[in-house]
Amino acid sequence: MGCSLILHHYPLSPFSEKIRLMLGAADLHWKSLLVSPLPPRPATGPLTGGYRRIPVAQFGADMVCDSQLIAEEISQISAKPFLAPSSASKEATELAAVAESTLFFDAASLVPPKQALSELKRHLSLFDTARFLWDRLGIARETRSKLTVAEGAKRFRATLAQLDQQIQGEFLFGDRPGHADFALYHPLWFLSQVGAVPLSPKLTRLSAWYDRMSLFGHGHHQLISAKDALAVAAASQPRGILPEFRAHPDIGKEVIISPTDYAKAGTRGQLAGVSDQRWILRRETGRFGTVHVHFPRQGYRLSSKG
Ligand SMILES: N[C@@H](CCC(=O)N[C@@H](CS)C(=O)NCC(=O)O)C(=O)O
Numbered sequence: 001m002g003c004s005l006i007l008h009h010y011p012l013s014p015f016s017e018k019i020r021l022m023l024g025a026a027d028l029h030w031k032s033l034l035v036s037p038l039p040p041r042p043a044t045g046p047l048t049g050g051y052r053r054i055p056v057a058q059f060g061a062d063m064v065c066d067s068q069l070i071a072e073e074i075s076q077i078s079a080k081p082f083l084a085p086s087s088a089s090k091e092a093t094e095l096a097a098v099a100e101s102t103l104f105f106d107a108a109s110l111v112p113p114k115q116a117l118s119e120l121k122r123h124l125s126l127f128d129t130a131r132f133l134w135d136r137l138g139i140a141r142e143t144r145s146k147l148t149v150a151e152g153a154k155r156f157r158a159t160l161a162q163l164d165q166q167i168q169g170e171f172l173f174g175d176r177p178g179h180a181d182f183a184l185y186h187p188l189w190f191l192s193q194v195g196a197v198p199l200s201p202k203l204t205r206l207s208a209w210y211d212r213m214s215l216f217g218h219g220h221h222q223l224i225s226a227k228d229a230l231a232v233a234a235a236s237q238p239r240g241i242l243p244e245f246r247a248h249p250d251i252g253k254e255v256i257i258s259p260t261d262y263a264k265a266g267t268r269g270q271l272a273g274v275s276d277q278r279w280i281l282r283r284e285t286g287r288f289g290t291v292h293v294h295f296p297r298q299g300y301r302l303s304s305k306g
Contacts, residue, residue: 003077006031006058006229007221008044012123012194013037014104015067016055018186022071024216025177026078031224033058037124038135043226047233047291049283050267053259058229060236062292065267069278069296071179085179086277092173096183098159101261102145106156107187109149111195119194142262160199164206171209177216185213230288238292241273241280248274257281257295257302267293271302 007023007030009016023030035041039052048056048063057064057073064070068085075084088096120129145152163172163184171177172184188210192198199207224232250271257279258266269281272292279302281293 001027001078002029004059005073005077006033006224006232008033008035008041008056008058008229009054010035010037010123012119013054014186014190014194015053015100017189018067018182019055019057019070019074020218021185021189021213021216022074022083022182023219023221025182026074026080026083027219028074028078029220029222031229032221033224033226033229035226036128038128038132041226043229043233046230046285046288048267048293049269049285049291050265051257051259051293051295052265053263058233059239061233061238061289062294064294066296066299068179068298069294071182072277082176082178083182088179089173092178092180095172096180099180099184099187103156103159103184104187104190105143105145106152107191107195109145109152110156110191110197112197115196116194139262142264157200160203160206164203167205167209170212177213181209181213185210189214233285233291234288236289238282238290241292242275245273245275245280250274253304255281255302255304257293257300260299260301266303267295269293 005028007016007019009020009032033043035044035054039045044056047058048065051065053065055067055070057070064073072084072086075081081087085093085096120132124132147155169175171181173180188199199210201207248271251274253271254268255271256266256268258264267281269283271279272282273280277297279295279297279300283291283293285291
């Protein structure tokens with residue numbers, strides 16, 4: 001199925017892999033805008049205006065930040081409600097949260113430094129590799145675990161062993177893949193594909209699940225340049241906002257929205273929409289016209305513009 005989604009992503013990004021795989025599971029046609037692993041990013045920066053994490057999904061003049069909200073959009077476009085985080089059970093939601101926090105950071109710390117360096121050098125110039133390491137050192141300070149690497153490795157192995165026991169059907173919570181499957185997949189993908197540390201063959205059910213998930217692939221995609229993505233935004237109007245999302249007393253106020261966990265750079269704009277799930281900011285970019293930037297409420301904070 002064709003859709004107007006332009007994914008701003010880079011190959012080594014685990015959260016992008018979650019979305020690429022979901023696009024495969026949803027069998028969608030999408031546009032691929034390859035960006036640098038660290039700012040500046042010529043199209044993403046001007047359109048999102050501060051938010052610095054990847055992936056971001058662009059739909060014309062609407063920028064959807066965070067893989068949670070992108071997953072909601074994919075589930076709606078493809079009419080596959082079971083992919084949406086909002087339709088997951090409490091148990092699946094809790095597992096996804098663990099997979100994308102502790103498990104993700106444990107997996108990242110298990111990538112052998114030499115391997116990480118050689119992967120980076122394969123994708124980046126020497127100068128950008130150094131810039132990347134410096135940049136991520138700053139983010140690592142924000143996410144530093146209280147556990148040592150060995151303790152983190154132990155916790156990681158124990159969680160995987162427990163999951164291996166838990167899998168009953170084809171997917172984590174039955175016969176259809178849900179958001180939790182994709183949230184668990186990407187840290188394991190990162191460790192095995194980028195870190196060259198494969199899953200233990202003793203984890204037979206988990207390994208079979210991982211292989212099954214890999215088969216979704218990435219759907220059908222075509223490259224788009226930053227210049228063309230900017231032209232798409234400039235030629236588009238943001239999507240309309242439902243009247244019930246415009247009823248909040250703070251609509252119209254100048255605010256800043258930022259992540260609460262790490263890479264906390266915020267986006268400034270005028271609050272244009274509020275639902276239970278998301279905040280929508282209106283930004284006047286000048287050259288590229290009016291843009292709406294969407295954030296999930298979960299994991300983000302809204303503050304008044306100082
Ligand atoms: N909660 C975000 C996390 C995204 C994330 O951490 N992305 C990584 C790349 S995979 C990133 O941008 N890291 C920090 C940074 O570079 O600012 C999501 O689900 O999209």
